[in-house]
Amino acid sequence: MTEAPRRPGKPPRVRLVDVAREAGLSKTTVSAALNGTGRLSPAVREKAREAARRMGYRPNATARQLRAGRARLIGYVVGERAHAPWTFLESPYFAQLTGATAATALRRGYAVVLLPAGSLQQEWADLPLDAVVVADPVAGDRIVDDLLAAGIPVFSDRSVEGRAGAHWVDVDASAAIRGALDHLRQEGARRPAMVLPGSATGFHAGVLAAYRDWCAARALPERIAHTATPGNGPVIAAVERALTGCEKSGRPDALLVVAEASPPLVLEAARRNGYEVPRDLLLVCVSEDMTAEHTRPTTTTLSLRPQEVARVGTELLMAVLEEGRTETSGVWVPSRLDVRESSRRPRSG
Amino acid sequence: MTEAPRRPGKPPRVRLVDVAREAGLSKTTVSAALNGTGRLSPAVREKAREAARRMGYRPNATARQLRAGRARLIGYVVGERAHAPWTFLESPYFAQLTGATAATALRRGYAVVLLPAGSLQQEWADLPLDAVVVADPVAGDRIVDDLLAAGIPVFSDRSVEGRAGAHWVDVDASAAIRGALDHLRQEGARRPAMVLPGSATGFHAGVLAAYRDWCAARALPERIAHTATPGNGPVIAAVERALTGCEKSGRPDALLVVAEASPPLVLEAARRNGYEVPRDLLLVCVSEDMTAEHTRPTTTTLSLRPQEVARVGTELLMAVLEEGRTETSGVWVPSRLDVRESSRRPRSG
DNA sequence: TATTGATGCGGGAACGTTCCCGCACAAGGC
DNA sequence: GCCTTGTGCGGGAACGTTCCCGCATCAATA
Numbered sequence: 001m002t003e004a005p006r007r008p009g010k011p012p013r014v015r016l017v018d019v020a021r022e023a024g025l026s027k028t029t030v031s032a033a034l035n036g037t038g039r040l041s042p043a044v045r046e047k048a049r050e051a052a053r054r055m056g057y058r059p060n061a062t063a064r065q066l067r068a069g070r071a072r073l074i075g076y077v078v079g080e081r082a083h084a085p086w087t088f089l090e091s092p093y094f095a096q097l098t099g100a101t102a103a104t105a106l107r108r109g110y111a112v113v114l115l116p117a118g119s120l121q122q123e124w125a126d127l128p129l130d131a132v133v134v135a136d137p138v139a140g141d142r143i144v145d146d147l148l149a150a151g152i153p154v155f156s157d158r159s160v161e162g163r164a165g166a167h168w169v170d171v172d173a174s175a176a177i178r179g180a181l182d183h184l185r186q187e188g189a190r191r192p193a194m195v196l197p198g199s200a201t202g203f204h205a206g207v208l209a210a211y212r213d214w215c216a217a218r219a220l221p222e223r224i225a226h227t228a229t230p231g232n233g234p235v236i237a238a239v240e241r242a243l244t245g246c247e248k249s250g251r252p253d254a255l256l257v258v259a260e261a262s263p264p265l266v267l268e269a270a271r272r273n274g275y276e277v278p279r280d281l282l283l284v285c286v287s288e289d290m291t292a293e294h295t296r297p298t299t300t301t302l303s304l305r306p307q308e309v310a311r312v313g314t315e316l317l318m319a320v321l322e323e324g325r326t327e328t329s330g331v332w333v334p335s336r337l338d339v340r341e342s343s344r345r346p347r348s349g
Numbered sequence: 350m351t352e353a354p355r356r357p358g359k360p361p362r363v364r365l366v367d368v369a370r371e372a373g374l375s376k377t378t379v380s381a382a383l384n385g386t387g388r389l390s391p392a393v394r395e396k397a398r399e400a401a402r403r404m405g406y407r408p409n410a411t412a413r414q415l416r417a418g419r420a421r422l423i424g425y426v427v428g429e430r431a432h433a434p435w436t437f438l439e440s441p442y443f444a445q446l447t448g449a450t451a452a453t454a455l456r457r458g459y460a461v462v463l464l465p466a467g468s469l470q471q472e473w474a475d476l477p478l479d480a481v482v483v484a485d486p487v488a489g490d491r492i493v494d495d496l497l498a499a500g501i502p503v504f505s506d507r508s509v510e511g512r513a514g515a516h517w518v519d520v521d522a523s524a525a526i527r528g529a530l531d532h533l534r535q536e537g538a539r540r541p542a543m544v545l546p547g548s549a550t551g552f553h554a555g556v557l558a559a560y561r562d563w564c565a566a567r568a569l570p571e572r573i574a575h576t577a578t579p580g581n582g583p584v585i586a587a588v589e590r591a592l593t594g595c596e597k598s599g600r601p602d603a604l605l606v607v608a609e610a611s612p613p614l615v616l617e618a619a620r621r622n623g624y625e626v627p628r629d630l631l632l633v634c635v636s637e638d639m640t641a642e643h644t645r646p647t648t649t650t651l652s653l654r655p656q657e658v659a660r661v662g663t664e665l666l667m668a669v670l671e672e673g674r675t676e677t678s679g680v681w682v683p684s685r686l687d688v689r690e691s692s693r694r695p696r697s698g
Numbered sequence: 699t700a701t702t703g704a705t706g707c708g709g710g711a712a713c714g715t716t717c718c719c720g721c722a723c724a725a726g727g728c
Numbered sequence: 729g730c731c732t733t734g735t736g737c738g739g740g741a742a743c744g745t746t747c748c749c750g751c752a753t754c755a756a757t758a
Contacts, residue, residue: 011500013500015744015745016744016745016746017744025707025708026707026708026709027708027744027745027746028707028708028709028710028746028747029706029707029708031745031746031747032707032746032747035746037746037747038706038707038747039704039705039706039707040706040707041705041706041707044706044707056498058474058499058500059474059744059745060415060477060743060744060745061420061474061475061476061477061478062411062414062415062420062477062743062744062745063415063713063743063744063745063746064475064744064745064746065411065414065477065713065745066409066411066412066415066712066713066714066715066743066744066745067712067713067744067745067746067747068713068745068746069713071410071411072475073462085452086448086449086451086452087448088448089438089444089445089447089448090441090444090445090448090639092439095438095439095444096438096439098438098463099435099436099437099438099439099463100435102435102463102465103435103465106464106465106472109475111462111463111464111476112462112463113422113460113461113462113463114447114451114460114461114462114463115455115460116451116452116455123455125407125408125410126410126413126421126458127410127460128409128410128411128414129410149405150407151360151362151407231639232639232640232642232643233642233643236643262611262613262640262643264611264613264614264617264640265613265640265643265644268613268644268645272645290439290580290581291581291611291613291614293581293582294581294582294585294611294614295614295617296617296621364713364714364715365714365715365716366714374737374738375737375738375739376714376715376716376738377716377717377737377738377739377740378736378737378738380715380716380717381716381717381737384716386716386717387717387736387737388734388735388736388737389736389737390735390736390737393736393737408714408715409713409714409715411713411714411715412713412714412715412716412743413714413715413716414715414743415713415714415715415742415743415744415745416714416715416716416717416742416743417715417716417743418743
């Protein structure tokens, strides 16, 4: 007689031994039968499978993980915007990065768990994480060091300074900006302005340096407007400052918006300030926002390739996990300029 | 002498017994010391903690889960758009729903794992899921039944027809639409048009019925444009159809866009077709898009409250999990109309 | 008929933790 | 000085798998 369950509402889950007893076999045999391993006669194998099917057996994932020594679970943290946690998904860049990371990992049998920005030990200590992806880590964030100290491999979409166990994928900020500026110049721009976040990430530092070098090499005036905080409001304000600021060096004839903003809002701001795009102003937005294809005129964007970054990065991470290597490694992913109407100077006056 | 590890690259993780041996105690005592349980002298407790700290001990989460009988892990699937998996995060509604779900769950000690739309058994079978949240399930999707058959509690942000083990939170579509239409009428609208997805979700069916009833009760003409697929392009096209279609019943003087689209693009489409908002057309968008606050004029939105839905729903789910009850339960969350300039008729001509 | 080898299946340890006990010892009551 | 009560700690089972073995059985060979 088996013991009757105390709580009628909780049917006790069927285990491997239950199936074994039902089929008149041992748990070893049933395990081998279900996993397709071991040396078993076809008849016994089928008998075990039949019993498992009939009883609705589902293996306990936790027990498997314990035996296997790993959980095939990857943490995912966004380092930026720690002051406003969980808003990152509303940015197209992070939305695509997150989705592509989860999709790629899952294809290789790993699941992705969402972790809050600036999370304490407490938050992930109880999770059996095989690795953690830190998206856009801010310089000097504790979490990267905490994770590495705990022996958990860290992976990032930004170049992480050579710490053992930290791997990364990144886009070449300098090359990307130079490409965009060259395109604008080729279309006739002589006074390209720029809108840039005030944050001190490595990426934005690279963008700033590339812009200055590019202007200096061509003896062109610099015009930079910084945004205090992320979000459409501050970025639009910075766009207006860039377009209407001091007139001494002449009005800008091109604008490169590196901060993430909605392309139609940027276009509207330009119009409001007396610019007709692309006649008076060539516009390029660093953005993954799909609305860029639907504005009038359509908006040229510089894509940082979040999906590609996530795909390449996750594959690299999987390789590191499977092979168990520990030395730091990194990969560069090229950015992509999608030229549309907003940055093409009309040929006829 | 302890065995030397074969692979020099893999330092074997320190276990509870290692700490116990080091401290000259038993694993039972160390476990109690670290967890703050049991009857221990302060001296022994501190000795165990010191040893654990010194050796960098971190408990094995998987072993704990096995002992505890649950993993504190919640799956998260988006049922809609199964044809284009992982794009859901780019929608502000789902981005906010996802973020708020993860944040609320984590506050209660549960982690959220991202699962693909239309996922097979294979994808989640190897995960020790305590429950699964299915966002916006399409009618007749296999996954809900599969999960329930596997004994995994299911939670949804849409009313799930009374299946045992399925819980839900939803917004009242009829009340929301009536509220928006009443507001438009109060501002002077007499011929409100509507843009609606062609999809057959329960929510959209409710919206359609509410609109027809409302128009019929006031003897006002109906004008509905359906969008074939989600995305800004099709929705904008539907907006143009709604505004320029057959002229027999007169041009619409108000527009309620229920399909998710970028508010600035909708405004631009209205302008392109000769409407000045709000003078010629009162506009309300069902949207969570933050850009609505930054358009000129600012855009009135009807919010479906994804963050509130996620918060209430996850709390409900936690309660169900902790108490172990199994009967279906549901909660309604009120929507919210954020009235801005686009739907306020200018007082003076 | 004995010896080998292959085949088919099961016993039991291990993964790392928590928790139910039981045992030793000290202190208190009569 | 004996029985009771309480305190402090440890032994060992259990959670549900997988996997390393070993033990039968049977065919093939010497």
